[in-house]
Amino acid sequence: MGNKKELISEEREELLKTLKTRFEKNIKRHEGIVWDKIQLKLESNPEKLWALNEMEKTGGEPDVISFDEKTNEYIFYDCSAESPKGRRSTCYDIEAQESRKEFKPENNVVDMAADIGIELLTEEQYRELQLLGKFDQKTSSWIKTPVEIRKLGGALFADFRYNTVFVYHNGAQSYYAARGFRGALKV
Known part of the structure; x- marks a missing residue:
């Protein structure tokens, strides 16, 4: 894989599963936002998925906190209880x-x-x-x-x-x- 910031399929599937579970568990953080749309966006942006995986690996527990309609972007923050x-x-x-x-x-x-x-x-x-x-x-x-x-x-x-x-x-x-x-x- 070299310097390419992209996950292999097993890592990608595991991360998406983790993110979806966290998303569903903390729905008050992002009421009105639909997971399927986020997943589609993530699957078409492998470098962003890689960054989320790095956030996860370092203990950040990233989660969606909002959607910016002007830029058509979902915003993820580190949502771990304590600093990662x-x-x-x-x-x-x-x-x-x-x-x-x-x-x-x-x-x-x-x-x-x-x-x-x-x-x-x-x-x-x-x-x-x-x-x-x-x-x-x-x-x-x-x-x-x-x-x-x-x-x-x-x-x-x-x-x-x-x-x-x-x-x-x-x-x-x-x-x-x-x-x-x-x-x-x-x-």
Whole structure:
């Protein structure tokens, strides 16, 4: 298969089964959206299916959260209860990762998201996700940081405590075992 971002048929069938089961179990996240239409779209976009599989493999539990009528796209977010396990202990970006003198993490959020083929959730998207359930009650997730903040060395993360979404800042080079990131994918 090489560098091609495409699943073999067994992986594709297993992922579609997992996504359909999650879709049906969490119908309140996407009322009025029909699974068959999503599946058709996924089957005609193998690179998006590959990205969803990467989201799944890293613990994101992707699920459809809306449909954008203007662009004719289904929107998937990572809907795992806590920040995805396979994406934790990461600095914000490569600059932050390389700035660490010792205890460098293996990866960074921006590069991992790009490798998976997803976009980091913005603050607005993170708040939208929290309307669909309670996420990050024990963990936190890096969110897309405005350029002005990043230029000054900072990065943003968010979590859900005391029935409230909190958005915080940290040095972009920091990383914690309980902080990962969530992504969005348009199909």
